[in-house]
Amino acid sequence: MTGPLLARLRTAPLLSDPDRARDRLDDLLALLDARPERASLAAALRQDGAARALLLGLADHSPFLWGLAARGPDRLGELLAEAPEAAHAALVAGQRGAAAAGTAKDAAARTLRRNRADHALLVALADIGGVWSLDAVTDALSAFADASVQAAADAMLHEAAASGRFRPADPARPQDGSGLFVLGMGKLGANELNYSSDIDLIVLFDPDAAPLREGVEATPFFSRLAQGMGRLLQERTADGYVHRVDYRLRPDPGSTPTALSLASAYTYYETVGQNWERAAFIKARPVAGDRGLADAFLAELRPFVWRKYFDFASIADVHAMKRQIHAVRGHGAIAVAGHDIKLGRGGIREVEFFVQTQQLVFGGRRPSLRGRRTLDMLAALHDEGWITPQARDELGEAYRFLRTLEHRLQMVADEQTQRLPDDEARLARFARFCGYPDAAAFGAALTARARRVQGHYALLFEAAPELAGEVGDLVFTGSEDDPETLATLARLGFRHPGQATETIRGWHFGRRPAVTSPRAREVLTELVPALVQALAGTGDPDGALAALDRAFGRMPAAVELLTILRSHERLRLLFADLLGTVPRLADTVGFSPHVLDAVIDPAFVAPVTDPASLAEQFGRLVGAPRDLEDFLDRCRDAARQMRFVTGARLLSGILPPVGAGRAYAGIAEAVIALSLAAAEGAFAAEHGRVPGGRLAVLGLGRLGSRQLTADSDLDLVVVYDFDAADRESGGPRRLDAAVYYNRLTQRLVGALTVPTRRGRLYEVDLRLRPSGGQGPIANQWQRFLPYWRGEAAPWEHMALSRARVLAGDPGLVAEAQAAVRAIVGEARDPAAVAAEVRAMRALVAREKGDGGPLDLKLAPGGLLDLDFLAQALVLGHAHAHPGLIGLDAPAVLEEAGRLGLLAPEASARLAAAYRLIDDVHHWQRLMVEGDFARSAPPAARARLAAAVGLPDEAALLTLLGETRAGVRALFEKVLG
Numbered sequence: 001m002t003g004p005l006l007a008r009l010r011t012a013p014l015l016s017d018p019d020r021a022r023d024r025l026d027d028l029l030a031l032l033d034a035r036p037e038r039a040s041l042a043a044a045l046r047q048d049g050a051a052r053a054l055l056l057g058l059a060d061h062s063p064f065l066w067g068l069a070a071r072g073p074d075r076l077g078e079l080l081a082e083a084p085e086a087a088h089a090a091l092v093a094g095q096r097g098a099a100a101a102g103t104a105k106d107a108a109a110r111t112l113r114r115n116r117a118d119h120a121l122l123v124a125l126a127d128i129g130g131v132w133s134l135d136a137v138t139d140a141l142s143a144f145a146d147a148s149v150q151a152a153a154d155a156m157l158h159e160a161a162a163s164g165r166f167r168p169a170d171p172a173r174p175q176d177g178s179g180l181f182v183l184g185m186g187k188l189g190a191n192e193l194n195y196s197s198d199i200d201l202i203v204l205f206d207p208d209a210a211p212l213r214e215g216v217e218a219t220p221f222f223s224r225l226a227q228g229m230g231r232l233l234q235e236r237t238a239d240g241y242v243h244r245v246d247y248r249l250r251p252d253p254g255s256t257p258t259a260l261s262l263a264s265a266y267t268y269y270e271t272v273g274q275n276w277e278r279a280a281f282i283k284a285r286p287v288a289g290d291r292g293l294a295d296a297f298l299a300e301l302r303p304f305v306w307r308k309y310f311d312f313a314s315i316a317d318v319h320a321m322k323r324q325i326h327a328v329r330g331h332g333a334i335a336v337a338g339h340d341i342k343l344g345r346g347g348i349r350e351v352e353f354f355v356q357t358q359q360l361v362f363g364g365r366r367p368s369l370r371g372r373r374t375l376d377m378l379a380a381l382h383d384e385g386w387i388t389p390q391a392r393d394e395l396g397e398a399y400r401f402l403r404t405l406e407h408r409l410q411m412v413a414d415e416q417t418q419r420l421p422d423d424e425a426r427l428a429r430f431a432r433f434c435g436y437p438d439a440a441a442f443g444a445a446l447t448a449r450a451r452r453v454q455g456h457y458a459l460l461f462e463a464a465p466e467l468a469g470e471v472g473d474l475v476f477t478g479s480e481d482d483p484e485t486l487a488t489l490a491r492l493g494f495r496h497p498g499q500a501t502e503t504i505r506g507w508h509f510g511r512r513p514a515v516t517s518p519r520a521r522e523v524l525t526e527l528v529p530a531l532v533q534a535l536a537g538t539g540d541p542d543g544a545l546a547a548l549d550r551a552f553g554r555m556p557a558a559v560e561l562l563t564i565l566r567s568h569e570r571l572r573l574l575f576a577d578l579l580g581t582v583p584r585l586a587d588t589v590g591f592s593p594h595v596l597d598a599v600i601d602p603a604f605v606a607p608v609t610d611p612a613s614l615a616e617q618f619g620r621l622v623g624a625p626r627d628l629e630d631f632l633d634r635c636r637d638a639a640r641q642m643r644f645v646t647g648a649r650l651l652s653g654i655l656p657p658v659g660a661g662r663a664y665a666g667i668a669e670a671v672i673a674l675s676l677a678a679a680e681g682a683f684a685a686e687h688g689r690v691p692g693g694r695l696a697v698l699g700l701g702r703l704g705s706r707q708l709t710a711d712s713d714l715d716l717v718v719v720y721d722f723d724a725a726d727r728e729s730g731g732p733r734r735l736d737a738a739v740y741y742n743r744l745t746q747r748l749v750g751a752l753t754v755p756t757r758r759g760r761l762y763e764v765d766l767r768l769r770p771s772g773g774q775g776p777i778a779n780q781w782q783r784f785l786p787y788w789r790g791e792a793a794p795w796e797h798m799a800l801s802r803a804r805v806l807a808g809d810p811g812l813v814a815e816a817q818a819a820v821r822a823i824v825g826e827a828r829d830p831a832a833v834a835a836e837v838r839a840m841r842a843l844v845a846r847e848k849g850d851g852g853p854l855d856l857k858l859a860p861g862g863l864l865d866l867d868f869l870a871q872a873l874v875l876g877h878a879h880a881h882p883g884l885i886g887l888d889a890p891a892v893l894e895e896a897g898r899l900g901l902l903a904p905e906a907s908a909r910l911a912a913a914y915r916l917i918d919d920v921h922h923w924q925r926l927m928v929e930g931d932f933a934r935s936a937p938p939a940a941r942a943r944l945a946a947a948v949g950l951p952d953e954a955a956l957l958t959l960l961g962e963t964r965a966g967v968r969a970l971f972e973k974v975l976g
Contacts, residue, residue, distance in 0.1 A: 002083050002085070003083060004080065004081050004082060004083060005079060005080050005081075005082060005083065005084045005087070005122075005125060005126060005129070005131060006041070006044060006051055006080040006081060008084075008129070008131045009049075009050035009051050009054055009125075009129035009130065009131060010050055010129060010130035010131070011050070011054075011128065011129060011130035011435070012050060012053030012054040012056070012057045012128065012129070013053075013054075013057030013058075013060070013061055013128065013432060013433045013434070013435060014057075014432035014433075014435060014436070014437065015056060015057065015060050015432065016060055016061070016428070016429045016432050016433075017060055018056070018060070020059070020060065021056040021057070021059040021060035022056065024059035024066060024070070025045065025052070025055055025056055025059055027070070028045075028055070028059075028069065028070055028073060029042050029045060029046065031070075031073045032045070032073055032077070035073070035074065035077075037077075038073065038074070038077045041076075041077045041080060041081070050129065051080070054125065054128060054129050055069065057128065057433070058124075058128075060433075061412065061429065061430075061432070061433040062124075062411050062412050062413075062433075063412070063413055064120075064411065064412065064413050064414040065120075065121060065124050065411055068117055068120065068121040069121065072117075072118075072121075075118055075121070076121065079118070079121060079122050079125065080125070084122060084125070084126045084131060084132065087122050088119070088122060088123075088140050088143075088144075091115050091118055091119045091122065091144065092119075092143050092144055092147045093147075094111070094115050095111075095112060095115045095116075095119075095144060095147035095148055095151055096147040096150055096151055097151070098111040098112050098115065098151045099112075099151040099152070099154040099155035099158065100154070100172075101158055101171055101172050101174075103155075103158075105155050105159060105232070108151065108155050108232075109232055109235075109237065109239075110237075110239050112148060112151060112152075112232070112233070112242045113237065113239035113240045113241060113242055114239055115144075116144070116148070116240065116241075116242045116243075117239070117240055119140075119144050120195075120414070123137055123140055123141060123195070124195075124411050126140075127404075127407060128408075128411070134400050134403055134404060135375070137195075137407065138187070138191060138192045138193055138194070138403070139191055141193040141194070141195065141197075142184075142187075142188055142190075142191040142192065142193040143191075145184075145188055145193055145199050145243055145287075146184070146188075146287045146288070148199075148233060148242050148243055149182055149184070149199070149201065149229070149233070149243075149287050149288045150175070150287070150288045152228075152229040152232045152233050152242075152288075153174075153175055153180070153182065153225075153229060153288045153289060154174060154175065155228075155229075155232055156225045156228045156229055156232070157174035157175065157178060157180075157225070158171075158174060159228075160221070160225065161174060164213055165212060165213050165216045165221065166178075166210075166211065166212060166213070166216075166221075167211045167212070167213060168211060169211065175288060175289050175290060176290065177209070177211065177290060178209075178210060178211070178289060178290055179205050179206045179207065179208070179209035179210030179211070179218075179290060179293065180203070180204075180205045180210065180222060180225070180259075180289040180290060181203075181204055181205070181286055181288065181289030181290050181291070181293050181294035181297070182201050182202070182203050182204075182229075182286070182287050182288040182289050182294075183201065183202040183203075183204065183284045183285065183286060183287065183294065183298075184199065184200070184201060184284070184285050184286075184287035185200035185201065185202060185249045185280055185281075185283060185284055186200040186249070186280070186283055187200075187283075188200060188201075188285075188287065189283035189284050189285040189287075189372060190283040190285075190372040190373050190374070191285075191372065191373065192372075192373060192374065192403075194403065194406050194407060194410060195406070195407040195410040195411055196410035196411075196414050196415060196416045196417075197244075197410075197416060198243070198244040198245065198246040198416060199233075199243045199244070199245055199246065200246045200248075200249050201226075201245060201246070201247055201249075201287070202247070202249055202250045202260075202284075203222065203225075203226040203229075203247065203250070203258060203259040203260070204259065204260055204261070204262055204265055204294075204297065205218060205222040205259055205260075205261060205262070206261070206262050206293055207219075207261055209290070209293065210222070218261065219257055219259065219261060220257075222259035223257040223258040223259045225259065226247065226258040226259045227258055229245070230245040230247065230258075233245050244416065249277075249280055251264070251265060251268040251269070251273075251277075252268065262297060265297075266300065266301075269301060269304045270304065273304055275360065278304060278305045278360055279356045279357070279359075279360060281298075281301060281304070281305045282305065282356055282359055282360070282363075282370070282372065283372045284298060285372065286298070305360075305363075306363050306364040306370060307360075307364040308364050308365075309364060309365070309594035309597055336420065336427070336439070336442070336443035336446055336447065337420060337421065337422050337423070337424070337427050337439075338419060338420060338421075338422035339419070339420050339446070339450075340418050340419045340420075341402050341405055341406060341409075341418050341419075341420065341446075342402075342406065342418035343418065344450075345450060345454050346398075346447075346449070346450025346451060346452075346453040346454040346457075347402060347418075347450065347453070348399065348402045348403065348406065348418070350453050350454065350457040351374060351395050351398065351399045351402070351453055351457075352374055353457070354395065354453075354456060354457050354460055355374050355377045355378060355381065355395075357460065358381055358386055358387075358460070359377060362384070362386060365597070366384055368380050368383070368384060369381065369384060374399060375396055375399060375400075378391075378392050378395055378396050378399075379392060379396075384602065385601075385602025385603075386602065387456075391456050394449075394452045394453075394456065395452070395453060395456055397449070398449035398450070398452055398453045401445070401446075401449050402449065402453075404434075405420075405434060405446070406418055408430070408433055408434050409430070412430075412433070424439065427439045427442075430442075431443075472484060472485075472487065472488035472491065473485045473487075473488050474488055474489075474528065474529040474532055474533075476501060476504040476505050476508060476528060481498060481501050481502075482501075485497075485501060486498060486501060489501065489532070492532065492533065492536035492541065493536050493541050494536070494541045494542055494545075495541075495542050496542055499542070500532075500541075500542065500545055503545060503546070503549050504528060504532070504545075506549075507521070507524055507528075507549075507552065508521060508524070508525070512549065512552035512553050512558075513552075513553070513555070513556060513557075514551075514552040514553075514554075514555035514556065514557055514558035515552055515558050515562075517557065517559060519559050520557065520558055520559040520562060523559060523562040523563055523566055524562055526566055527562055527565055527566040530566070530569070530572060531548075531565060531572060531576070532545075534569075534572040534573050534575070534576035535548070535576045535579070535580070537573060537576060537577075538576050538577055538579070538580035538581065538939060539580055539581065539938075539939035539942050539943065540580050540937065540938055540939035541580075543579075543580055543937050543938065543939055544576055544579040544580035544939070545579075547579040547580065547583060547586060547937075548579050548586075551579075551586065551587070551590040554590060555590050555591075558593075560593045560594070561589065561590070561593035564593055564594075564596055564597075568600060570599070570600060571596050571599060571600065574596070574599055574648065574651075574652075575589060575596070577651070578651075580937070580939040580940075580943075581651075581927065581937075581939045581940045581942075581943040582647070582651060582926060582927045582940065582943075583927065583928055583937070583940070584647070584710065584711075584926060584927060584928055584929055585644060585647050585648065585651070585926070588640060588643075588644050589644075591640075591759060592637065592640055592641070594641075595640060595641045595644040595645070598641060598644070598645045598648075599645070599648055604645065604648075604649070604654070605654055607646075607649050607654055607655050607659065607663065608663075609655075609659050609662040609663045609666060610662075610666065611665075611666040611669050611670070613666075614642070614663065614666035614667055614669070614670050615666070615669070615670040615673060615674075617642065617670075618638055618639070618642060618667065618670035618671065618674065619670070619674060621634075621637070621638035621641065621642070622634045622635060622638045622674060625678075628678060628682050629756075631678050632751060632754070632756050632758075633756050633757065633758040635671060635674065635675065635751070635761065636756060636758040636759050636760070636761055637758055639667060639671050639761055640758075640759065642663075642667045643664065643667060643710065646660050646663040646664055646667070646710075647660070647710055647926050649663075650922065650923075650926060651926070656919075657918065657919040657922035657923065658707075658915070658918070658919075660710075660922055660926075661702070661706060661707040661708055661709065661918075661922060662706045662707075664708035664709065664710065664712070665699075665702070665703055665706040665707065665708040666706075668699075668703055668708055668714055668762065669699070669703075669806050669807070671752065671761060671762070672697055672699075672714070672716075672748075672752065672806050672807050673806065673807040675748060675751040675752055676695075676697060676748055676807050676808065678751065679744060679747040679748045679751050680695075680744065682747070683740075683743070683744050683747055684731065685731075686731060686732070686733055687729045687731040687732075687733050687734065687735050687740060688729040688730035688731020688732070688734070689729060689730060689731070690722045690723075690726075690727070690728070690729045690730075690737045690740050690741070691722065691723045691725075691726040691730065692721075692722050692723030692726070693720065693721070693722040693723075693729075693737065693740070693741070694720060694721045694722070694781075694808070694809035694811060694812040695718065695719070695720045695721075695741060695744065695778075695808050695809060695812065696718070696719050696720075696805055696807070696808030696809060696812040696813050696816050697716055697717075697718055697748075697805070697806050697807045697808050698716065698717040698718075698719065698803050698804065698805050698806065698816060698820075699714065699715065699716060699803070699804050699805075699806045700715040700716070700717060700768050700799050700800070700802055700803050700804075701713075701715035701765075701768070701799070701802060702715075702802075703715055703716075703804075703806075704802040704803050704804040705802045705804075705888040705889065706804075706888065707888055707889075707918070709921065709922050709925035709926070710922070710925045710926045711925050711929060712925070713762065713763040713764065713765045714752065714762045714763070714764045714765065715765050715768050715799075716749075716764055716765070716766055716768075717766070717768055717769050717779065717803070718741075718745045718748070718766075718769075718777065718778045718779065719778070719779045719780070719781045719784050719812070719816060720737075720741035720778055720779070720780060720781060720812075721780070721781040721782065721812055722737040722741075738776065738778075738780065741778045741780075742776050742777055742778045744778070745777050745778040746777065749764050749766070749777070752764050768796070768799050770784065770787045770788075770791075770792070770796070781812065781815075781816075785819055788800065788819070788823050789823055789826075794833070794836035794837070794840065794875075795836075795840050797823070797824070797875055798837065798840070798868070798871040798872075798875065800820060800823060800824055801824050801871045801874045801875060801878075801885075802871070803820045803824075804817075804820075804886075805817045805820070821882070821885050821886075824874060824875065824878055824885050825878040825879050825882050825885055826879060827879040828875055828876055828879065829876075830872075830876030830877060833872050833875045833876040834872050834876065834974075834975040834976075835975075837868050837869075837871065837872040837975055838975050838976075840868065841864070841865065841868050841971075844858070844864065845858075845860075850862070851931060851933065852933055853957055853960060853961060854924070854932050854933040854957075854960075855933070856917050856918075856920055856921045856924065856960070857921065859964060860964060860968045861913075861963070861964030861965055861966070861967035861968035861971070862917060862964055862967070863914070863917055863918060863921060865967055865968060865971045866889055866893070866910065866913065866914045866917070866967060866971075867889050868971075869893070869910070869970075869971055869974060869975065870889035870890075870892040870893055871889075872974075872975060873892055873893070873896045873901055873902075874887075874892055877896075877899070877901055881895075881899055881901075883895065884896070884899075889914055890911045890914040890915055890918070893907055893910045893911040893914060894907060894908075894911045897911075902974065906970050906973075906974070909966060909970065910967065910970055913963045913964075913966060913967045916948065916959075916960075916963055917960070917963065917964070917967075919947070919948060920944065920947075920948060920956070920960065923943075923944050923947050923948075924936075924944065927940045927943070927944065928940060941953045944956065
């Protein structure tokens with residue numbers, strides 16, 4: 001909306017002393033009557049309407065604003081006659097140009113102050129009159145402050161240039177190339193400046209870029225310049241002042257100069273920068289000086305502000321700041337009279353801390369959470385899934401309400417205050433200035449919003465664990481057992497309370513390397529009671545505690561893990577569950593605590609299993625490595641995180657085992673594709689490329705059928721092709737094509753298997769290639785294809801029935817995939833196929849045997865029988881029924897029933913048996929490494945039974961035994 005301010009006024013304060021207000025307005029009208037050019041304004045102010053009501057409100061409630069209006073009736077008339085947006089733009093332009101070249105500093109100071117008085121009146125009229133929203137008000141105040149700082153910098157640089165100490169490239173634009181820049185911090189940086197706020201500034205400079213006269217030292221020069229800017233803006237004269245300036249957000253303000261060099265600033269933030277300073281830099285914005293230099297500095301500082309991982313340590317520090325404010329200022333409860341609406345309970349600072357802390361925690365991985373403005377970031381936190389719509393709306397509405405009150409408080413006398421009047425009469429007057437009929441209505445509105453703010457704030461910050469809770473004493477200090485603590489542990493389900501107490505006391509004594517640092521023990525002291533309660537919720541508290549103790553013994557440091565667990569109850573419960581029932585995942589957390597971040601990401605409950613989405617996610621996590629070594633480390637970190645998340649989703653019931661199998665396979669496929677690209681790039685740099693050369697990677701076994709488990713090997717076959725007319729690569733170190741592709745395959749396998757400081761990825765099995773464990777590890781396509789068609793043994797065709805081409809040259813990938821389908825779909829005698837499969841199964845039984853009733857792969861009636869049966873159906877009938885090709889085993893068994901290849905009842909029984917046995921197999925591989933029967937703790941065995949809906953391990957063994965017996969009988973019947 002446009003148009004004169006006078007015509008757009010809509011609201012006005014309620015009056016407390018109408019007679020006095022009318023007397024003051026009459027005095028102003030007398031002044032206007034003496035100016036014929038203001039006759040229309042005088043007439044408007046005599047009529048009952050928004051303009052008269054607004055001026056009466058100013059006369060009644062704001063000595064500062066009424067003084068501005070009464071002393072400058074002509075300027076008041078001009079402001080009311082203009083569109084406020086145009087008046088604001090003109091004042092900002094005038095402020096920015098107040099210290100143009102050739103302007104005396106005293107003249108510039110007068111212009112700056114007079115512009116500020118006019119701008120203060122304009123903003124108040126548009127704000128109180130209901131013309132501008134809160135965002136428009138704070139934008140206008142911030143833009144004007146920017147112009148003031150820029151003008152002050154111009155004035156000081158012009159003065160320095162006149163003295164010969166500073167030599168600007170362009171005398172008319174001294175800030176360009178000056179080596180100086182000024183950062184606006186706090187509300188100025190966020191474009192949220194309040195009506196009578198200080199402006200928080202940090203002045204920095206690059207001595208190498210500054211065009212100073214030879215012999216002029218940069219630090220004293222720029223420090224005096226910053227001090228001069230401060231005096232120019234904040235000294236009070238007959239014309240008033242411009243802005244109060246605060247330089248205390250710079251590093252260590254008690255012992256550093258007013259302006260800092262970039263080198264000093266970088267050193268400080270890289271070594272001793274604190275979390276509250278990170279929070280401050282969320283809002284940092286260049287407001288004056290060399291913008292390119294400022295932008296480069298903020299970009300360089302980005303890793304300091306935005307951590308790579310979810311940063312739960314920041315919650316403790318920010319909340320500690322808030323508690324200190326309450327302790328020092330005595331704001332223990334929500335009040336009305338005398339309440340500080342910024343620092344008090346339920347105040348502006350709590351909304352800001354609520355937003356900024358979550359920005360610090362999550363913004364490193366969520367760039368959309370790196371904005372400066374509080375309301376914008378409330379919306380972003382909701383959109384990213386971190387807060388509810390209710391939190392967004394209630395905090396946003398309360399923030400607007402409180403900021404508007406803040407402006408009204410400061411408009412009374414142009415004071416930087418956020419404290420409400422503490423006597424009843426003044427509070428009642430202020431309530432009417434804000435539009436409320438009395439103090440009671442005002443207080444009800446304030447306390448309702450403050451309580452909402454406090455409620456949301458408390459959910460985020462005020463759930464820190466106590467040293468003793470409702471469960472009883474949990475004290476582990478000293479050298480002797482506390483009897484009440486032993487009793488509490490027994491009630492919580494620990495079978496050996498004395499041993500548990502000794503274990504935990506040993507952590508405090510530094511008996512485990514991971515908890516020897518003072519910070520680790522400090523966090524541990526706070527965390528232990530909550531952690532003990534979490535461990536007590538597992539099936540085996542003693543076993544879970546012992547597993548944690550072993551983890552501390554292996555970990556080099558645990559402070560990160562402890563900080564994360566202290567800050568988030570859900571992660572404590574999950575980690576306790578892992579310790580008791582899924583040691584494999586617990587070990588992953590111990591090695592890399594930040595894998596837990598993904599569990600509280602809203603995306604955790606919305607899993608994806610399709611290869612394309614997983615590849616995109618994997619590529620995003622790997623990022624842009626510096627070199628091959630960095631790539632290998634990043635691959636391992638990314639794969640570990642994604643595999644952990646898949647396991648945690650399976651554990652949490654978000655993914656079924658079949659979905660986890662697809663996810664594990666998709667992750668492996670992404671790793672293979674990216675590793676192949678990296679290996680090819682590095683290899684080509686040394687040896688060039690083979691003319692017309694192509695390579696493709698096939699996945700077989702569980703990888704090929706997308707049924708990978710948490711610890712499956714990768715069964716791979718690598719094929720290559722090239723132009724026979726030119727067999728040599730074209731790089732600095734030429735290689736024959738066969739040598740080239742075999743060495744490249746070695747590189748690929750190394751990328752997938754070699755342990756680095758970030759751990760290992762996969763074991764790779766290449767023995768399903770035509771030469772088995774002998775001969776070249778890569779296969780020439782023109783020889784490979786005839787072999788598979790005419791020479792391959794039946795077991796090789798069985799393996800090929802689960803093959804899938806995963807990565808490589810698109811043309812060769814398409815050819816290989818088509819060839820696999822063609823070979824698998826060749827016409828065969830089903831009876832001959834069945835005989836070959838029976839013979840192969842008997843051979844495996846003779847050579848490998850089985851590991852007992854929990855060996856779900858090799859035991860009779862287990863997964864091998866089911867897989868072999870499915871492969872026999874595919875090879876024997878795919879020629880007539882090509883839809884069988886590409887299905888996993890349970891889908892093949894179901895499809896065979898629909899096609900009449902199996903009796904419907906047999907088909908259903910076999911498919912159900914497969915899913916049961918495969919589900920249990922997935923859980924086994926998730927929980928422990930190695931033989932489940934030998935290494936699984938009792939809690940894991942109980943959890944395995946519960947996962948398939950059975951009361952205990954005995955019931956599970958009975959069901960598995962009956963199921964395998966049925967499978968074995970059908971295997972013999974179908975293939976007999």
